[in-house]
Each structure stands twice: as structure tokens, then as C-alpha cells.
């Protein structure tokens with residue numbers, strides 16, 4: 001018997017990376033999962049790779065979380081195709097790093113639009129169902145960059161915004177049986193961090209080693225590390241926890 005038997009979990013930006021790892025973990029614990037990502041074909045391909053327990057299903061749905069109609073339509077498709085929605089993980093993300101004086105308005109708007117507006121639109125669409133059934137779990141993805149990171153004024157502002165959003169929804173939605181929490185990952189080895197290495201002109205393995213050496217536990221994180229935290233925070237074992245941000249970062253923010 002899994003913690004997510006009979007549950008439907010939707011994860012945004014889950015065609016790869018952290019989102020895919022989380023979807024796989026929820027499925028391993030019994031959930032039916034919806035992989036939401038920009039490209040429906042990539043989402044469907046990822047859904048086909050999910051290892052399910054008997055009776056569960058995985059679907060891939062094309063969705064731009066930052067566009068209201070697309071976000072709402074995606075949630076409605078999850079409910080129609082999987083029979084409901086119990087957990088929403090707002091994971092979709094992009095980076096457009098630059099120092100402030102070089103950061104364009106487009107870089108600012110895109111990053112805010114995907115992370116912050118995307119989490120707002122998706123959660124607004126999902127809470128209609130959560131409130132009606134008096135049950136729901138939201139897991140937002142923040143970052144250690146929320147605490148400040150050179151070259152990431154847009155991303156840092158969005159990720160700290162996610163923490164305020166999480167706390168506020170904890171207050172507003174708690175009375176309706178809905179828990180809202182966030183995870184702030186440190187360095188997680190994914191395409192996003194590999195792309196950062198390439199942009200900085202650093203070898204990918206060297207970049208991972210540098211980041212491993214920088215934290216107390218002396219390793220980088222993997223999507224499975226975030227998935228383990230998400231699987232706890234969205235479970236009924238965590239029903240007395242809401243509005244919190246859990247740093248899953250190998251201790252890098254301890255000082």
C-alpha cells in the first residue's frame with residue numbers, strides 16, 4: 001500500500017529534470033501522474049517512461065503555465081483524463097541570468113511569468129477542485145537563490161516571491177483542508193545546471209565537483225533528493241505542516 005494510492009498528482013515542467021524525478025517518485029508510491037510541460041510530445045514521451053503501480057496511469061499534457069487559458073485547460077484535462085486532482089507541484093522553470101545592468105525587460109518578464117505567475121495561475125485553477133473536495137496539496141519549488149545570487153535578480157525575486165506566495169496560501173487555504181509548502185533546492189544536477197556550466201564555459205563535471213565541494217555534505221543533489229522531500233510534504237503524514245519552505249541543499253545555506 002503506497003502513500004499515494006488513488007491520488008492524482010500533477011507536476012509542471014516534468015518532461016525532464018527535477019519534475020520528472022518527482023513524478024516518478026509519486027508514481028512509485030501509487031499515484032497516477034500528469035506530466036505538464038511546454039511541448040505535449042515531450043510530456044507524453046516522459047509520461048510513457050514513468051513506472052506505474054497496477055491500476056495507475058500517466059499522461060503527458062502540453063501547457064504553458066504562464067498563460068491563464070493554458071494553465072486552466074491543463075488542470076481541467078488532468079481532472080478529465082485522470083479522474084481528479086489531489087496534488088499540484090509547481091516546478092516549471094527557466095533562467096535568464098544576467099547582471100542587472102544587462103538584464104532585459106524580456107528576461108525579467110519571462111522568469112517572473114513562468115515561476116511566479118505560473119505558480120499563481122496553476123494553483124488558482126487547481127484550488128477550485130481542492131476546495132470543493134476539501135483536500136489538496138500544493139508543493140512549490142523555490143531555490144537557494146531566493147536568498148540572493150549574483151546575476152539572478154529576476155530568478156531570485158521570483159523564488160523569494162514563491163516563498164511569500166506559499167506562506168499566504170498556507171493561511172488562506174488551510175481551513176479548506178489544503179496544505180501549501182515549498183522546497184528550496186540547492187545545486188541539483190539537471191539540464192538547467194548543465195546549461196549554466198556551458199554558459200560559464202566550465203566543464204559540466206568540473207562544475208558539479210565545484211558545487212559538491214562547496215557544501216557540507218560534499219555532493220551535488222539529484223532530482224531524487226527533491227522527490228523524497230516532495231513525497232513527504234504532499235503526504236498525509238505532513239498534514240500539520242503548511243506555509244513552510246524546506247531547504248534541500250546539502251547545507252550550503254548554513255553559512
Ligand SMILES: NC(=O)c1ccc[n+]([C@@H]2O[C@H](COP(=O)([O-])OP(=O)(O)OC[C@H]3O[C@@H](n4cnc5c(N)ncnc54)[C@H](O)[C@@H]3O)[C@@H](O)[C@H]2O)c1
Pocket residue numbers: 012013014015016017018019036037038039063064065066091092093094114118141142143144184185186187188189190191192193
Ligand atoms: N537544478 C537546480 O539546481 C535547481 C535549484 C533550485 C531550484 N530549481 C528549480 O527547480 C525547477 C526544475 O528545475 P530543473 O533543474 O529540473 O530544470 P530543467 O530545465 O531541467 O526543467 C525545467 C522544465 O520546465 C519546463 N518549462 C519551462 N517553462 C515552462 C512553462 N512556461 N510551462 C511549462 N513548462 C515549462 C521546461 O520545458 C523543462 O522541461 C525549476 O523551478 C528550477 O528553478 C532547480
